[in-house]
Amino acid sequence: MHFLNGISNWGKDAIFTIHAVKGDVTVVPDNRSYVIKFRSVEKFENIVVKLDGLDCPFETVYDDSLLSQSIIVKQVETQQTLEIYIKDIKSAENLVEKDAMELIAEAQIEYVLKEELIALISQEKNEKVLISELASMIDGDLFGALIEIITAR
Numbered sequence: 001m002h003f004l005n006g007i008s009n010w011g012k013d014a015i016f017t018i019h020a021v022k023g024d025v026t027v028v029p030d031n032r033s034y035v036i037k038f039r040s041v042e043k044f045e046n047i048v049v050k051l052d053g054l055d056c057p058f059e060t061v062y063d064d065s066l067l068s069q070s071i072i073v074k075q076v077e078t079q080q081t082l083e084i085y086i087k088d089i090k091s092a093e094n095l096v097e098k099d100a101m102e103l104i105a106e107a108q109i110e111y112v113l114k115e116e117l118i119a120l121i122s123q124e125k126n127e128k129v130l131i132s133e134l135a136s137m138i139d140g141d142l143f144g145a146l147i148e149i150i151t152a153r
Contacts, residue, residue, distance in 0.1 A: 014089045018082040020052075025079060033074045036084065039152070040067050040095050046087035049073055051080045067092040097121060099149045107142050117146075127151070 016036060021028050049058040049071065059072040076082055100121045104114050117137065124130040127150060134146055 012088065014086045016084040016086070018076075020081045021078045028078050030078060031075045032078055033072070034076060034082065035070050035072050037068050037070045038086075038089070039099075040092050041069055042067075042090040042092045043069060044086055044089050047071065048085040050083045050085070051076060056082070066098075067095060096149055096152065100146055103142075103145055103149065109138070109142065113137070121146075121150075 018034065043062045045060075047058070047060060049056045056073060056076075060069060061072070062069045071084055073082060101118060104117050104121075107114065117134070120133055120137075121130065124133060130150060131147060134143060134150075138146075
């Protein structure tokens, strides 16, 4: 699971781009379907999706419980550039704690460590202190994934 932390112009227009494959195209499939999920956003409706500059069909689903909107684009040739234009995108409630809890619940770590991590994330509101504490407790992929979630605020 990857989280996008690239929208810095809340309340304005945003463009999300997946560039065409470069290099050895034999190592990737000819076509891919994409589900691009924007987390912690208010529902948005003014969306245009383009493949190499031409309008492209897509579906959109808003999940009220997660405050997320997914844009689904099926069977895109990987040698094409996909662009999603969104007008007036707005931030919603932050779901950092919920995302972190879900990740920790699925992690293959000792139960006691899970409890300690959950308590820390629930109680520590200072992002720098939280990251520092996490660094002293875990490392590797779990640490990286939690940092990705925490810094997406």
